Amino acid sequence: MIFTCHRPVFRAALRRLIQTFIAFALLAGAAGVCRAGQADAAELAKLIDQQVEARLKSEGVRAAELADDAEFVRRVHLDLHGTVPTLEQAKRFLADATPDKRARLVDSLLADARYGQHLADLWQGYLISPLADDQTKRAERLRGWLAEQFNTKPWDQIATALLTATGKMEDNPAVTYLIEGRLPRAVPDLTDLTSRYLLGVRLNCAQCHDHPFVKWKQEEFWGMAAFFTQIQTPKRAKQVYEKGVVDDPSLTLATLRDAAAIDGFMPRPPTFLGGQALTADAKATPHRVALAQWLTAPENPWFARATVNRTWWRLMGRGIVQPVDDMHEANAPSHPQLLDLLTRRFTESGFDLKFLTRAIVSSRAYQRTSRPAESGEAADKQAALFGRMAIKVLSAGQLYDSLETVCGPATKVTGIDARAGTRWEFTQFFGDSGDPEPTAYRRGIPHLLRQMNSGQFAGRNLDGLVARLDTAAGKSPDGTVSELFLAILSRPPSESELRQAKGYLERVGSTSNGLRELAWVLLMTSEFSLNH
Amino acid sequence: MMHAHLNRRSFLTTTAAGLSLNGWLGRLAAAAPAGQRPKSCILLWMAGGPSHIDTFDPKPEAPADIRGEFQAIETSVPGIHISEHFPRFAKLMQHAAILRGMSTLESDHKLATYHLHTGYQNRAGAVSFPSLGAIVAKELGKRDVALPNFITIGRGPQEALTSGFLGPDQQPLTVNDPIRGLDFIEPAGEAEKFSRQIELLQGFDAAFHARYQNPAGETHHTSINRAVRLMNSQQKEAFNLSKEPESIREMYGPPPAAATRPAPGVKITSGGERPGSFGQGCLMARRLVEAGVPFVEVVMGDGVGWDTHRDNFPRVRALSLECDAAMSALVTDLKSRGLLDSTLVVWMGEFGRTPQCTGGGRNHWSRAWSSVLIGGGIRGGQVVGRTDRDGAAVVERPISVPDFLGTVCTVLGVDYKRKNRPPGVPRPVPIVDTSKEIKLLTEVL
Structure with a gap:
């Protein structure tokens, strides 16, 4: 275990001296050194896996295999930036042959300002009263402030x-x-x-x-x-x-x-x-x-645990304590030692959320596929013990931002009067109040009618998408269809999907019309609405 | 097993049925003899909070600054008086009970709107409570039908019109503008294109479900199929007001072009609501109830609406006349179609307004106000509860939100004490908050 300094002791000392000018200078100087480094996070990721895998073994449950690169790149972009990767990001990652590419991707995502923006988006939903007047303006203000905070400040x-x-x-x-x-x-x-x-x-x-x-x-x-x-x-x-x-x-x-x-x-x-x-x-x-x-205070028994549990819940789809905000003696954690470990390390890091996040997403537990190899009870047990990744539902914000990533900025919504705050209106409509379980799908007929038939999902946005695809002379239909899958689902099509898609293009007759229609279909799939 | 219920070609196969709308609606209505028809509810939501004194609880004895500018008129029931600006409704009083004892706890628009819709005040709590419409949809709605069981018309208070913990099946379908009809009910392109896209989608989704076996994905797909089914259904014609004879459309209120313009400088509504759309919304509500929808909420007053802090009298006058025409047409129409006894119409806002009229406006007042129940088999022609001379306090038969909603549920045949078990909440939650004793309005039952 490598620590650059003994943080709890150091922090406590600083707290006592904080009013003096000297201590202030020390704190500023120490802040950079004291941030838990990438090595610490990698170390903690290993400890996470030891805990999770020991438990799986003791219960006789086999862990699922690791997610392939396509599953991973989409998942980690959605979890850390709140959107699917761009076509270019997905292609670059899939083509990269270096062994540490996942770690480097995580580092670059955490260093990007979008990380804080995504967390801010989640937290403004928790913190702002849905019943307040001029909610849009308030939410925007708070969101901007929180984004800056999450990018630069520890949670305390x-x-x-x-x-x-x-x-x-x-x-x-x-x-x-x-x-x-x-x-x-x-x-x-x-x-x-x-x-x-x-x-x-x-x-x-x-x-x-x-x-x-x-x-x-x-x-x-x-x-x-x-x-x-x-x-x-x-x-x-x-x-x-x-x-x-x-x-x-x-x-x-x-x-x-x-x-x-x-x-x-x-x-x-x-x-x-x-x-x-x-x-x-x-x-x-x-x-x-x-x-x-x-x-x-580092000795507060709830603060760090609550944050660890919520961060785990958000990334893994289920808390170590469930419900995420109901920690009490009669509601035992599924992995008590794991929760203790993460709580201790998060506190020692100076409540550094990026450190905690880096450790969790670097673990094998986070990087496993969500595809069940087993069925029935074995599959349930595998999921319950974090032996397989949970499938999460895209939040309204993730859905909106992913559409923008794929199709470009929204065009006017047909049939709805243009009102200020398009993203706001969208997230109000598709969103859920409070903090619904990350794995629960809560959209019904009204949402799907709008998803299928409004200009926000389809309409002329798709022209831009199809135009952006690399359809340079000499490209085969196979290549174009693959690009479309990569652009929307961040993965190439399976053989069967490729066959169906090509058959579809033939049936439509025109390739550009066919691709537009195909793009619509991919945006309507369960897969697009989920983070698998 | 995961994709056994994915209906391939569902869009293609269900479009064939060729019933004419009139035939279909007529049959449904005829098949339901009075008394046996399951009950429906139409909630007329008066957003902003109408003054009780200027509508259903006039105070002719009060000093002028409280009494205001309007006269009280007699109704079809001797002894009951209401505002002069509800002249048509005054003739239908025998079907209605005016509840003058409403006395509630919230006087902020959103908080009160939430309280009146869900029956709970728990604002920051972990529980997301369902709106009355969602409750009725769950209790009385049919499962396997094309039309959603909870439909709202007009831009409503979204945070209060939610299915909460009852989930996506009871989410309301919103018609933003009844004159325009339901948005997004038709595909963006040609039907043929849509059909082949849905067909391809079924194939892609089936492959995903086979690989991932995931309930969230299945729910997404089920929701798509239900939406497609509605797009294909005959019942969607219930949203199409052009199927109504011109005479009926006019009965519900002036068509948009002819709607009375407010006096210069007086702002009646602020949002996107068109003049006359409330009346057309009431007509659509009637069509939806005919088609078997158990709960429809029609919103009047997007934006400022009944929130008359300024220009109280000209605005309440204009709103009352529009409301009077629409509501009276609705009651008369339901009656003539034999639907009034099975359809409870509720008129209410989130609170009343102050007795004192300062600077030409009235402010929020939740301690004493009025709502109205009509039809639904209640005992009409009566007033329940009484306020003091100034309409400031309830002196007889105070009615809390749980008393009120418990009564509405009982009229509809919903057991308000029944408990739901919201996911993640360690205690069962009764439909209406029973933590304090509920006094049902037995006078109307």
Whole structure:
């Protein structure tokens, strides 16, 4: 194991010194060195595989073989950049004969700004209230800010910025998380969201009653809720407009209850999950600052685990704990040691999401095919133990961005009035609120009618695609059909598909019309809508 | 086994049936004697929140700044008065129950819209609740039919018109503009081209399923097949209003060209809604109910709609007259076709508006407001609940969202206490939130 420095110790020391100028200079200097390197990630990938494969062996389940290059290149582009690869990217990767090409591809994808944009796209969906006014504008602002953060900052700093944001949305997009409509987000909502997305626990059942089979008690919900009272604006409806988010130390659960006659408020002092009270020092700072410090401390038992589990869930299609945000004693992880290992290493890396992601996608577990070699119970067990890759459904954002990659920028949607924010409208229509399981397909007749018959999927976009294909003189129909498959599905056609496609072109008569029709068919396949 | 149900040539084979639409609709209606027909629901959604005082709970005794500019008129039921701008509906009062005790918790548009549609307030919660339409679609809808069981007409509040945890089968199909008809129901190119493309698609997908044996892929393919089936069906003609006689189309409201223009400077709607489209939406709803769809929601007021913070009186007047024509035509038409007893029409918005009228506008008011139930076999000709002199508070028979939705479900024959088991949620969730005692409106049942 190679570590350039002992991060937990170093970080703790820095935390104590952080207010001095010298420490500030040290931190800046150390940041570059302390980032967990590629070697560390490769090491961790090996440990992941040891854990996963030991478990498979002990259960007598055979692991699936590794995915071929075509499966891999499409999968890793979708997972890290939120889109299928371009025709050129796919061809270049498939033609590359060097043995370390997968690792190099992963490095280049993580170094590209699209990585942060994709994560930002996912997280703005979690963090923005779907019920807020002028949601489009807010989402765009938050998305831009998050993209920059994910590309350059570790997760503890991003979480801190979100939780402690102040000011107006125009000046600080991070406050968007704390606002709903013209008001601060309600205390119970912030408690629920923060605990689910940053701590991986569901406290909201405990809002009204002690959780029946989990240890969360009503006091725990309201103890955490008390950290969000200071940004509320009872009887000052315009404050968020005029001043933005501001902390008012006089506001507690008790004063809020008295001010607004809110149902069910249980007055409690701010108390961290697990029962620790605020220290005297912390009482002097805004409560949200104290919460962020507690949350992102290396010894916090939930923060790193939740992030590891969510990252694994997003990349592998299923969490080590399922549901992804419901970690508690009675809901055991499928691979407890693996979860511990990843949590420890992620914490040691300084909450470096790129490091964690690089380690997971470098593992054999991630790089296996999703094609079942077995059937029935054996196949189910193989999938449950991460012995085979899960097939994930393209999110609305991935679907839109993949269409753009394949066909070029969207043309006007036929039959729908042109409104601002085409991508926004599309993702609203095809998307799902909250965080649906990555493997669940949730589109029905309305979506498929639009997918088949609107200009957004077909229409004249396909002319551009067909024109871009390399149809230089002397190219055989085989070659053109192959290019089309590569452009849309990132793989060459099978022999049978090639035969069917050529037969189709003959039937249509005109090659360019035939290719356009064929392109439409490929965009409608199950395969295009899935990340396999 | 994975692709056993992939219907090759499904587009080609199902187009042959040559029923005329009139014949088909007529038969369906005739085959359903009153009382035995399964119930349907048409929700007339008044987006923005109509003033209760200026519509169904007039306050002639209140001071002028509360009473407003409108007169109350008598209805066909002695003792019940409503706004003068619902003159046609006033003659149909015997079929309707006005619920004047609505008293709800949310006074923000989106939060209230979500609450009134799903029955739950849980905003940031992990559970994605289904809209009333999706619930009814699941409980009353037929499984193997071409038409979706939940259809919305007009640009609706998308975040509230969702099937939530009930999944894609109950997702609403949205008709953005009833005058234009259903978008994307016809292939972009010629039918012949579409057929051969679908045929090739079946082959490609079958090969993928054989290789990957994946349920998500199968669901995608099933959804394609269902969409193609709808494209091929006779029932899609229910979306085509040009099949209706001109006299019927006019009864539902002025055709778009003749719709009354608002006075200069007064903005009635802001979005893409055309004048007159609500009436045509109501007509389409009738056609869909005839075709067997259990739940149709028609939205009135895209954009500003009934959200009359300014110009309250001219705008509410214009909206009321348009709504009155459409809603009265719908009730009369359903009645004459023998469908009123099996079709519950619900008129409501997300809340009412303040009694005080300041600067010519009324603001949001959720503590006391009105909704209306019509037909569906309820006991009509009555008012349930009462507000105080100013329409500010409910003094008799307060109605919560669960009380209201529980009653609507009961009228439709849906057991509102039945529990769903949403995936990933460790507890069963009743159709209507039963955590507080539900007081059904037994007066109307």
